[in-house]
Amino acid sequence: MKAAVTVLALVLAATAAGAEEPRVIKVTAKKFEFSPAEIHLKRGEHVVLELTSLDRKHGFKLPELGIRTEVPAGGTTRVDVTADRAGRFPFACDVFCGDGHEDMTGILIVDP
Numbered sequence: 001m002k003a004a005v006t007v008l009a010l011v012l013a014a015t016a017a018g019a020e021e022p023r024v025i026k027v028t029a030k031k032f033e034f035s036p037a038e039i040h041l042k043r044g045e046h047v048v049l050e051l052t053s054l055d056r057k058h059g060f061k062l063p064e065l066g067i068r069t070e071v072p073a074g075g076t077t078r079v080d081v082t083a084d085r086a087g088r089f090p091f092a093c094d095v096f097c098g099d100g101h102e103d104m105t106g107i108l109i110v111d112p
Contacts, residue, residue, distance in 0.1 A: 057071065
């Protein structure tokens with residue numbers, strides 16, 4: 001009985017250790033910038049991008065990783081990201097937000 005309890009305790013400890021919450025990266029969007037505009041993560045790392053608009057509706061498009069979402073005015077959208085390859089992946093706002101919209105860009109850098 002004592003051995004069974006010890007084994008159960010080890011299994012539960014291993015499960016809890018493997019159930020780590022993903023790192024949350026907060027990104028703000030406002031005319032005409034993302035902040036931070038440069039995001040770093042490691043290949044295979046699971047993160048959540050927490051995108052918050054400070055003014056109006058914005059888009060977030062990261063085509064090389066198949067990500068496209070909208071961020072409502074004054075709201076927050078969460079996006080799960082797990083990059084399976086290293087590289088530099090540009091992202092941009094794809095909802096027109098006025099003159100200067102074309103400068104609303106950034107880069108996701110995935111290190112090996």
